Amino acid sequence: MTDHDHHAPRTPVIGVIGGSGLYDIAGLTDQRWERVASPWGEASDELLFGTLDGVSLVFLPRHGRGHKRAPSDLNYRANIDVLKRVGVTDILSLSAVGSLKEELPPGHFVIVDQFIDRTFARAKSFFGAGCVAHVSVADPVCPRLGDALEHAARTLGLDVTRGGTYLAMEGPQFSTRAESNLYRSWGCSVIGMTNMPEAKLAREAEICYVTVAMVTDYDCWHQDHDAVTVDQVVKILFGNADHARNLVRHVTPHLNTPRTSCPAGCDHALDHALITAPAARDPDLVAKLDAVAGRVLGG
Ligand SMILES: CSC[C@H]1O[C@H](OP(=O)(O)O)[C@H](O)[C@@H]1O
Ligand SMILES: Nc1ncnc2[nH]cnc12
8 A cells, every 4th residue: 555545534735825925824833844856846935834723734835935936937847746745635726817707806706617728838747758648637626625615715705706717828928908808708707827737737646626716807808907917916916815815724624524535536537547558658757756646656
């Protein structure tokens, strides 16, 4: 049996990826920042380990403390690998987004359940030449985490919508008006630059994942909005960040039930995904996959 064996109940470890405006987390006891090495390169920052109301929590500021890294420069693979490596079972992704719908104003939270990935300049998979795998991301978000977040958000009286599609763009520039209107015509709810390939990589690493998209602006399609500016986004961001910290605090105790496996199957995503024959696998790549895929590769 390995650490990743799913027959024994496991106590969850909550990973929080903090987006723009969220570079720490409130109320953590026994906290310590620690660098975790990864064969995939440098993560965005050290990890902040601590306990929140008795629950183990690991926090990673997505852009690094001080917001040093742009969306296209993030090492998404290293970020997910280090979280997996330290035992994270559930990721709460907190993200600033633009709104593509009138009924989702700045300050509104959307627990998204779908993504459209329009990014093109990022490494998107842990797998490749020497160990090919294809996981399903038909339902990229863990519904159990979505349920818990929705309940906590409603209890706190936050303006929240359950469900919606997050359009992931490459950036770093905001969209043109034509792009913004195109994404609206596709029925997308919100737009951001970071949740892909993050969500895909979390699925490959068999970690449950959910996004709380926090609206900061109406993007450029809106008649009251000429263009998006960082100043405008930041003004809304800090209020949203306080709500998000509160939300994490309220939801965490509800995620602390030991379980044998995720009912939605997130933690078994690799069961039928590997296609490269064992004899044809590249030992160097297999070694790099020790944390992400050790459960199925025998790492
Ligand atoms: C500061 S606005 C643009 C920036 O904010 C979002 O990042 P995150 O998802 O980490 O909150 C957006 O995707 C852009 O990277
Ligand atoms: N309008 C917008 N487009 C892309 N990313 C964003 N993050 C916050 N607002 C955004």
